[in-house]
Amino acid sequence: MPYMSDAMGPSTTTPTHPLAIPVVWSADCLRHEPKGEVWLGVMTPGTELPERAHVIRAELESAGAPVVDARRHGDQTLHAVHDRGLLDFLEHGYRQWAEAGLFAAVAQWSGPEPVDRVVPYVFPTAGMVDGLPLREPAGIHGRAGRYGYDTMTLIGPGTWLAARAAVDVALTAVDLVGSGHAAAYALCRPPGHHVTHDAYGGSCYLNNAAVAAQALRESGSGRVAIVDIDAHHGNGTQMVFYDRSDVFYGSLHVDPGAGWFPHYAGYADESGRGEGAGTNLNLPLPEGTPDDDWLAAVDRIVDAVGRFGADAVVVSLGVDAAVDDPESPLRVTHDGYRAAGDRIGRLGLPTVAVQEGGYHLPTLGTLVRSCLTGLQSGLTVTGGIS
Numbered sequence: 037m038p039y040m041s042d043a044m045g046p047s048t049t050t051p052t053h054p055l056a057i058p059v060v061w062s063a064d065c066l067r068h069e070p071k072g073e074v075w076l077g078v079m080t081p082g083t084e085l086p087e088r089a090h091v092i093r094a095e096l097e098s099a100g101a102p103v104v105d106a107r108r109h110g111d112q113t114l115h116a117v118h119d120r121g122l123l124d125f126l127e128h129g130y131r132q133w134a135e136a137g138l139f140a141a142v143a144q145w146s147g148p149e150p151v152d153r154v155v156p157y158v159f160p161t162a163g164m165v166d167g168l169p170l171r172e173p174a175g176i177h178g179r180a181g182r183y184g185y186d187t188m189t190l191i192g193p194g195t196w197l198a199a200r201a202a203v204d205v206a207l208t209a210v211d212l213v214g215s216g217h218a219a220a221y222a223l224c225r226p227p228g229h230h231v232t233h234d235a236y237g238g239s240c241y242l243n244n245a246a247v248a249a250q251a252l253r254e255s256g257s258g259r260v261a262i263v264d265i266d267a268h269h270g271n272g273t274q275m276v277f278y279d280r281s282d283v284f285y286g287s288l289h290v291d292p293g294a295g296w297f298p299h300y301a302g303y304a305d306e307s308g309r310g311e312g313a314g315t316n317l318n319l320p321l322p323e324g325t326p327d328d329d330w331l332a333a334v335d336r337i338v339d340a341v342g343r344f345g346a347d348a349v350v351v352s353l354g355v356d357a358a359v360d361d362p363e364s365p366l367r368v369t370h371d372g373y374r375a376a377g378d379r380i381g382r383l384g385l386p387t388v389a390v391q392e393g394g395y396h397l398p399t400l401g402t403l404v405r406s407c408l409t410g411l412q413s414g415l416t417v418t419g420g421i422s
């Protein structure tokens with residue numbers, strides 16, 4: 037693969053060399069249709085739409101990237117990351133909701149277009165249960181709040197199929213890296229980094245990046261680092277590995293302390309626990325953060341990954357830090373995303389990039405392309421790609 041310096045590429049959208057990083061794809065990822073998000077008590081338009089996957093794929097194909105279909109994988113690695121109760125709820129909850137007559141029960145109060153989506157209504161917060169054992173509610177409507185921690189992340193008829201397919205996409209990308217590719221990109225949808233061991237939310241259902249990291253561990257990488265450049269803190273990924281010393285998690289994101297999702301995690305003093313002490317790094321950033329400050333934070337995380345001694349890297353590649361994105365106040369440009377990819381690539385490690393957020397459809401594809409172009413050039417410099 038040819039080396040491409042920043043000076044040689046006149047602009048991010050007109051690279052002089054094709055993108056060679058394989059793009060893993062599954063048409064089943066389109067089957068999740070959130071239809072909306074219940075936000076502040078009302079149904080609002082959905083943001084995590086199937087069109088996201090279409091525009092990313094189209095742009096990467098036009099950049100020359102090979103597209104590979106995901107291969108079906110078993111549940112072993114998924115079970116190492118997620119609780120069986122969560123998986124059971126995600127797989128069967130929609131049907132059970134329908135069978136319990138809950139869609140019919142609310143139809144009289146919905147608007148002209150009834151929405152058949154699972155939405156939780158009671159949450160076992162720390163203050164509510166106050167140390168009581170966490171029970172499995174009998175009613176499916178009660179169970180929803182046991183596993184879902186917000187009202188924005190709706191479950192429809194295709195949600196499980198898509199979320200499970202996204203895990204296969206991530207695992208196939210891990211396989212490609214295992215078979216000698218320096219890097220692979222998993223076009224996962226729905227995204228995953230907000231999902232903990234047993235709780236979904238933030239437009240995410242299964243933690244694709246955490247499953248990829250776990251799979252890399254199982255396939256021989258002794259130490260794996262996750263670099264999360266999505267605009268939001270990946271609270272789910274952080275907590276999956278919070279007590280472990282074999283997986284490092286580093287994230288730069290809009291400061292939850294300034295009022296941003298996920299509100300309850302992502303603070304600078306969260307550094308890991310027990311065996312995992314010192315293997316978690318959060319760099320919260322102020323609203324309006326531009327490229328130079330954002331890239332300085334990327335550098336700090338890349339340096340920490342180097343010190344950790346990772347054998348492989350998972351990038352949680354959200355592009356919602358971009359200046360035009362409607363869901364975050366960070367102000368990163370295409371050049372910023374390309375530079376971030378380059379810096380991560382210069383680690384010279386096998387790299388699995390997993391799609392997370394990014395909601396501005398007109399620039400979504402070119403932002404991902406910029407980051408992967410940078411990753412390719414960084415890997416080429418260090419000999420990670422030959």
Ligand code: SP5
Nearest residue numbers: 073080081227238239297392393
């Ligand atoms: C993967 C990812 O980027 N998840 C981010 C989820 C954060 N969502 C916060 C939503 C805050 C309110 N947005 C209003 C949208 C109205 N439809």
Ligand code: ZN
Nearest residue numbers: 266267268393
């Ligand atoms: Zn995000």
